[in-house]
Amino acid sequence: MNDIALKILWADIGKAIAMVLGVAFSTLLMAQQAAIFVCLMGNSASHITAAQDVDIWVADARADYFDDPGVLPAALVERVKSVAGVAYAAPFIRTSVSLDTASLVEQGVLVGLDQNSFLGAPQKMVTGSMAALRASDTFVVDRRGYGDIWPDEEIALGRLLEVDGRLLRLVGIVDPPSPFISMPLIYTSVTTASLLRPGIAPGFIVARARDGADVAAVAKAIQEQTGYAAFDKAAFSRITIDYYLKNTGIPINFFITIALGFIVGTAIVAQTFYLFVTENLRHLAVFKAMGANWRQLVSMTAIQCVIVAAVGFSLGIAGASWFFETVPAKIPAFKGFYLPWGVVAKVGVAVFAISLLSGVVSIQRAVRFAPAQVLRG
Amino acid sequence: MNAAISCRDLKMRFGAGDGAQLVLRGVSLDIAQGELSIIAGPSGCGKTTLISILGGALKPTSGEARAFGRSLSEMSGAEMARFRRKDVGFIFQQYNLVPALTATENAAMPLIIAGASARVAYAAARSELAQLGLEAHADKFPRQLSGGQQQRVAIARALVHQPRLIICDEPTAALDSASGEAVMTILQNLAMDKDRAVLVVTHDHRVFSFADRLIELEDGLVRADYLMTEPLEKSARPAGPPAIHGRKAA
Ligand SMILES: Nc1ncnc2c1ncn2[C@@H]1O[C@H](COP(=O)(O)OP(=O)(O)O)[C@@H](O)[C@H]1O
Numbered sequence: 001m002n003d004i005a006l007k008i009l010w011a012d013i014g015k016a017i018a019m020v021l022g023v024a025f026s027t028l029l030m031a032q033q034a035a036i037f038v039c040l041m042g043n044s045a046s047h048i049t050a051a052q053d054v055d056i057w058v059a060d061a062r063a064d065y066f067d068d069p070g071v072l073p074a075a076l077v078e079r080v081k082s083v084a085g086v087a088y089a090a091p092f093i094r095t096s097v098s099l100d101t102a103s104l105v106e107q108g109v110l111v112g113l114d115q116n117s118f119l120g121a122p123q124k125m126v127t128g129s130m131a132a133l134r135a136s137d138t139f140v141v142d143r144r145g146y147g148d149i150w151p152d153e154e155i156a157l158g159r160l161l162e163v164d165g166r167l168l169r170l171v172g173i174v175d176p177p178s179p180f181i182s183m184p185l186i187y188t189s190v191t192t193a194s195l196l197r198p199g200i201a202p203g204f205i206v207a208r209a210r211d212g213a214d215v216a217a218v219a220k221a222i223q224e225q226t227g228y229a230a231f232d233k234a235a236f237s238r239i240t241i242d243y244y245l246k247n248t249g250i251p252i253n254f255f256i257t258i259a260l261g262f263i264v265g266t267a268i269v270a271q272t273f274y275l276f277v278t279e280n281l282r283h284l285a286v287f288k289a290m291g292a293n294w295r296q297l298v299s300m301t302a303i304q305c306v307i308v309a310a311v312g313f314s315l316g317i318a319g320a321s322w323f324f325e326t327v328p329a330k331i332p333a334f335k336g337f338y339l340p341w342g343v344v345a346k347v348g349v350a351v352f353a354i355s356l357l358s359g360v361v362s363i364q365r366a367v368r369f370a371p372a373q374v375l376r377g
Numbered sequence: 378m379n380a381a382i383s384c385r386d387l388k389m390r391f392g393a394g395d396g397a398q399l400v401l402r403g404v405s406l407d408i409a410q411g412e413l414s415i416i417a418g419p420s421g422c423g424k425t426t427l428i429s430i431l432g433g434a435l436k437p438t439s440g441e442a443r444a445f446g447r448s449l450s451e452m453s454g455a456e457m458a459r460f461r462r463k464d465v466g467f468i469f470q471q472y473n474l475v476p477a478l479t480a481t482e483n484a485a486m487p488l489i490i491a492g493a494s495a496r497v498a499y500a501a502a503r504s505e506l507a508q509l510g511l512e513a514h515a516d517k518f519p520r521q522l523s524g525g526q527q528q529r530v531a532i533a534r535a536l537v538h539q540p541r542l543i544i545c546d547e548p549t550a551a552l553d554s555a556s557g558e559a560v561m562t563i564l565q566n567l568a569m570d571k572d573r574a575v576l577v578v579t580h581d582h583r584v585f586s587f588a589d590r591l592i593e594l595e596d597g598l599v600r601a602d603y604l605m606t607e608p609l610e611k612s613a614r615p616a617g618p619p620a621i622h623g624r625k626a627a
């Protein structure tokens with residue numbers, strides 16, 4: 001019965017291809033948009049997850065996300081250090097600065113790191129080193145920022161850049177995961193940051209827990225003993241992502257696109273399935289007259305739907321994978337973007353649901369068809 | 378008496394209220410195995426409706442219909458489907474072959490629907506096609522076959538599961554007279570099987586001579602019921618109901 005169903009499906013190859021492409025198109029649309037959304041949201045916290053050596057972020061209780069640092073007293077560092085279970089703590093400065101460049105870039109994000117530990121620095125260096133920041137009036141820039149500040153120029157250390165009116169020398173290039181904000185990242189020591197902005201206070205205190213300590217418990221202890229908010233990495237990522245989810249138009253825009261993908265996909269698939277089943281109604285009715293029961297008719301249609309859905313879904317996911325294989329390497333704005341498995345699975349469920357649903361709706365007519373109608377022509 | 382199929386005071390009404398139409402107004406008849414029965418009558422007199430009921434595809438409004446000892450009128454939808462699957466071979470007016478399937482696959486459908494494996498079903502279909510002289514066309518699609526050949530594929534499909542009742546609606550309507558006679562000869566040979574009843578609906582006078590039994594329907598009633606016996610041919614066959622040559626039987 002199943003191979004008969006498939007023979008009937010592929011015999012009308014034009015319609016079969018139309019159905020497969022309909023499924024593939026809506027799969028591609030949904031998977032691509034959902035993946036970009038998930039990656040974008042993930043990026044909003046990428047600096048938190050990328051600062052691998054930081055276990056705990058201490059923040060102003062009013063600061064509700066990473067891109068909105070508070071103002072912490074410098075003395076807080078020592079108080080955090082004194083909490084049991086804390087191995088080390090350091091200030092972490094984050095503020096926006098003006099850049100004087102020959103390119104279009106006018107603003108950057110300054111990240112001031114502790115020059116003893118460089119706690120919170122990205123791990124991946126392209127060239128140079130973080131340790132070179134110990135010399136004053138030096139900076140390290142992220143790779144994408146380098147390309148924006150000096151477009152089409154070769155990678156070379158020693159370049160000079162005016163930051164907030166002060167000339168700094170380039171001593172390294174890092175390759176951090178893609179940030180949510182697309183301004184160049186200017187890493188300096190806390191000392192150099194204080195030269196640029198006299199009296200600047202750390203926005204966060206970053207801390208490392210002792211080996212084997214319960215990080216969540218240590219964070220709780222810091223919060224209780226200092227009165228400041230303290231989060232482990234996962235919690236801090238989460239509140240940052242939540243902030244963007246709640247306070248920007250990004251989720252609703254993506255939601256609209258994903259919903260459109262679903263609606264367009266449903267419309268295309270449902271319509272082609274409906275036409276397909278309608279055209280096959282006569283054969284299904286003949287089978288019914290010959291004694292086929294509704295279970296056989298439904299399973300024939302279901303197998304056709306599942307095959308169309310499987311082929312279309314595979315093509316759509318292949319297309320989306322191809323997008324994420326090639327585009328992020330070429331377009332910096334998509335750096336680090338990928339197709340998460342969760343997205344593939346959820347889109348899969350949606351696509352199979354669409355296909356089966358339209359199949360079931362279409363088959364209703366065949367199931368209701370009176371067997372005697374076939375005899376009457 | 379070996380009445381394979383019988384009905385008593387069968388009535389069929391379509392629609393309700395003012396639009397209601399009483400298509401069968403009390404049909405009674407008995408059809409024996411080993412006979413080719415022809416139901417004739419003008420268009421719209423209820424022939425197709427009658428064989429739909431006798432073939433287990435339609436429930437009568439009232440009256441009793443029995444097939445092989447069971448009451449068709451009392452069967453549930455699922456039981457009717459099982460009856461059609463097991464006991465009935467339909468040869469539809471427009472052949473109704475599935476264009477996507479080959480002659481073999483089309484002919485195998487009743488067995489596949491009944492749950493036979495593809496191997497068994499295709500083997501049976503091939504042998505049935507070969508007996509109807511379609512060996513060379515077994516792997517062709519309906520569009521590659523002539524009308525007469527398609528009709529024979531439809532016959533093979535009706536026979537493949539060895540049903541006890543064969544029902545044909547206007548089998549010769551779309552055929553030239555030579556093909557029509559060939560098809561009627563096949564049906565006549567099928568009716569030689571003493572376990573099988575063949576019921577043919579037609580208004581084609583040319584084929585009446587093939588019938589063992591001619592039932593004329595008019596306005597939803599049996600107008601005439603003849604046994605058409607030709608002594609020479611009949612003598613070679615098992616004794617049926619008493620032969621009344623060319624006279625009204627009921
Ligand atoms: N399902 C149905 N609904 C309404 N009317 C029907 C239905 N089936 C048959 N009829 C009517 O019953 C009458 C007899 O039809 P049918 O049995 O097909 O006649 P025949 O086969 O002798 O030409 C026709 O007038 C037809 O319109």
Ligand SMILES: [Mg+2]
Pocket residue numbers: 376424425546
């Ligand atoms: Mg008719």
